[in-house]
Amino acid sequence: xxxxxxxxxxxxxxxxxxxxxxxxxxxxxxxxxxxxxxxxxxxxxxxxxxxxxxxxxxxxxxxxxxxxxxxxxxxxxxxxxxxxxxxxxxxxxxxxxxxxxxxxxxxxxxxxxxxxxxxxxxxxxxxxxxxxxxxxxxxxxxxxxxxxxxxxxxxxxxxxxxxxxxxxxxxxxxxxxxxxxxxxxxxxxxxxxxxxxxxxxxxxxxxxxxxxxxxxxxxxxxxxxxxxxxxxxxxxxxxxxxxxxxxxxxxxxxx
Ligand SMILES: [Zn+2]
Numbered sequence: 001x002x003x004x005x006x007x008x009x010x011x012x013x014x015x016x017x018x019x020x021x022x023x024x025x026x027x028x029x030x031x032x033x034x035x036x037x038x039x040x041x042x043x044x045x046x047x048x049x050x051x052x053x054x055x056x057x058x059x060x061x062x063x064x065x066x067x068x069x070x071x072x073x074x075x076x077x078x079x080x081x082x083x084x085x086x087x088x089x090x091x092x093x094x095x096x097x098x099x100x101x102x103x104x105x106x107x108x109x110x111x112x113x114x115x116x117x118x119x120x121x122x123x124x125x126x127x128x129x130x131x132x133x134x135x136x137x138x139x140x141x142x143x144x145x146x147x148x149x150x151x152x153x154x155x156x157x158x159x160x161x162x163x164x165x166x167x168x169x170x171x172x173x174x175x176x177x178x179x180x181x182x183x184x185x186x187x188x189x190x191x192x193x194x195x196x197x198x199x200x201x202x203x204x205x206x207x208x209x210x211x212x213x214x215x216x217x218x219x220x221x222x223x224x225x226x227x228x229x230x231x232x233x234x235x236x237x238x239x240x241x242x243x244x245x246x247x248x249x250x251x252x253x254x255x
Contacts, residue, residue: 002022002102002104003021003104011034011060013172014033014034015170016033019123019128020045025102027047027048027049029064031052032065035063039071050072050074051076052065054079056132057117062086065088066087069087075091076088078092079093081094093119104126106124108122111132112145113146114142116145118132118134118154127165127166129158129213130168135169135216135220135222137169137211138174138194138211139177139181139220152246155223159223167210174198175198179255181220183255184233184248184251190218194219234248
């Protein structure tokens with residue numbers, strides 16, 4: 001496989017990730033929370049930054065763009081709907097567009113809800129998805145600019161990706177997300193297994209991501225709003241999944 005990834009922390013709990021095409025040497029940063037850790041990661045891997053792929057406009061995903069672009073003259077690819085809020089954009093993309101990093105190719109999937117124009121980059125050939133603040137490991141982003149219905153629709157699009165797709169997300173929130181998910185599905189065996197795995201990963205100073213679509217389908221309560229047991233657990237048996245999702249998200253906001 002020609003794709004290599006390198007994951008590291010930025011700011012307080014943001015993930016930075018580099019995607020490298022071994023065939024051409026092209027390297028993309030997925031979002032740019034902060035320039036210094038991205039520079040350190042590039043140095044560590046001896047990779048040269050060619051692209052920044054932006055998932056959404058929030059400052060903790062775009063704060064490093066200006067400095068990185070000044071130094072590397074890299075291309076900045078951003079969601080069309082949010083380009084005005086993102087510095088130094090070279091190319092805008094929307095649903096169905098393709099983005100190449102060297103010879104690696106991504107499909108753009110619009111996943112609004114957290115922000116109105118949020119996108120996910122899906123490198124289908126390499127079974128990788130960069131979901132920003134839409135889908136987290138055992139969680140999902142706050143619904144800030146969209147509606148719960150919009151976010152549920154976006155999450156379903158990601159849920160429909162091949163099960164072995166590796167998902168990289170914008171933040172390390174896994175343990176807190178697991179604690180919350182257990183309040184709704186205490187008997188979910190996949191969630192219990194994930195809790196044990198994540199605790200061990202953290203103890204061993206490993207990352208809890210990437211996760212996979214299959215793992216998330218089994219254990220992430222936010223992808224399970226159409227499971228009858230989840231609806232019943234939040235007192236909404238028989239109600240539409242959108243309503244169940246909105247209730248689960250509202251409970252997480254207060255958790
Ligand atoms: Zn965000």
